[in-house]
Amino acid sequence: MSTPPVVLTVAGTDSGGAAGIAADLAAIGHLGCHGACVVTAVTAQDTTGVHAMHAVPIDVVDAQVGAVLDDLPVAVVKTGMLGTPTVVALVADRLGHLPLVVDPVLAATSGAVLGDGSVMDAYVQELLPRALVATPNHDEARVLTGRDDPPPDLAARLADLGCAVVLTGGPEWRPGRRATSCTDWVCLPGGRPEPLAHPAVATSADHGTGCTFASALAALLAHPLAETRGHCPHPDAGSPPADLTADVLVSACLRAAAYVTIQLTTSSTWRLGRGRGPVAHTPPAQPRHT
Ligand SMILES: Nc1ncnc2c1ncn2[C@@H]1O[C@H](COP(=O)(O)OP(=O)(O)O)[C@@H](O)[C@H]1O
Numbered sequence: 105m106s107t108p109p110v111v112l113t114v115a116g117t118d119s120g121g122a123a124g125i126a127a128d129l130a131a132i133g134h135l136g137c138h139g140a141c142v143v144t145a146v147t148a149q150d151t152t153g154v155h156a157m158h159a160v161p162i163d164v165v166d167a168q169v170g171a172v173l174d175d176l177p178v179a180v181v182k183t184g185m186l187g188t189p190t191v192v193a194l195v196a197d198r199l200g201h202l203p204l205v206v207d208p209v210l211a212a213t214s215g216a217v218l219g220d221g222s223v224m225d226a227y228v229q230e231l232l233p234r235a236l237v238a239t240p241n242h243d244e245a246r247v248l249t250g251r252d253d254p255p256p257d258l259a260a261r262l263a264d265l266g267c268a269v270v271l272t273g274g275p276e277w278r279p280g281r282r283a284t285s286c287t288d289w290v291c292l293p294g295g296r297p298e299p300l301a302h303p304a305v306a307t308s309a310d311h312g313t314g315c316t317f318a319s320a321l322a323a324l325l326a327h328p329l330a331e332t333r334g335h336c337p338h339p340d341a342g343s344p345p346a347d348l349t350a351d352v353l354v355s356a357c358l359r360a361a362a363y364v365t366i367q368l369t370t371s372s373t374w375r376l377g378r379g380r381g382p383v384a385h386t387p388p389a390q391p392r393h394t
């Protein structure tokens with residue numbers, strides 16, 4: 105195997121091994137990249153919720169960033185739980201010259217707040233304008249825009265900040281009806297939102313799905329970006345790539361959603377924990393060809 109592209113995840117830990125760094129490093133590795141990590145926060149978390157949180161001191165976050173940048177040719181940075189506006193600003197400042205896939209984590213599905221209003225403001229003002237791609241879910245998009253609009257309108261509004269947007273959507277369960285599909289909305293700055301639909305997996309083992317999708321997308325973008333920009337983008341290489349075409353983004357989104365679907369199918373028969381179980385982080389099973 106040739107040298108893999110490096111994807112750096114900047115995120116929090118989940119003691120239950122479902123979301124955050126655990127999900128990120130598994131997806132990044134499964135999709136042929138080397139994962140490096142900067143830990144921003146430690147959470148005491150399980151399948152039922154988040155029980156405690158500790159923000160890693162900013163000088164230690166900064167030292168982790170420095171250690172990675174000094175030694176490894178980072179192709180893409182993926183961000184998850186950043187936790188404080190200071191960490192959001194540090195990422196924009198120290199990593200803003202690299203292609204950034206920003207998952208603007210503000211809350212866990214269990215309801216726990218992982219980023220408050222000041223973090224939300226920092227995303228809008230400092231990080232999203234420098235990102236290559238943002239991957240909010242519908243709730244995060246509503247909070248970031250302050251509007252309660254349909255997903256395609258929110259995707260277009262966020263893309264006006266200057267980044268491509270993949271607004272993710274899990275299955276919509278309505279009383280008496282089983283959802284059969286999920287729709288993600290993709291929008292490039294100045295472009296029209298396009299729906300990408302894929303089959304829904306019926307499962308309650310989906311904790312960590314958003315982290316897994318964003319990391320899979322980062323890994324799948326790292327391959328073409330490392331190829332066109334060279335394997336070792338120097339920290340001073342300049343502005344983020346203008347080479348993210350709609351075709352490249354859509355293809356990476358479809359493949360990231362297919363990876364998530366395979367992992368959700370695997371974990372759908374597991375019985376782990378008392379709440380929403382983890383999405384599988386075991387090596388992916390081959391998709392079935394009928
Ligand atoms: N039950 C499911 N079956 C298939 N795909 C799913 C399912 N739930 C979520 N996904 C997909 O996983 C990705 C992230 O989902 P989403 O639920 O929006 O993340 P989050 O955990 O941040 O809310 C999207 O591509 C979404 O369509």
Ligand SMILES: Cc1ncc(COP(=O)(O)OP(=O)(O)O)c(N)n1
Binds near residue numbers: 124147211310311
């Ligand atoms: C440490 C940590 N980071 C992120 C999340 C959110 O995870 P996500 O996959 O977006 O969604 P849920 O799994 O919470 O539905 C988290 N819970 N913990």
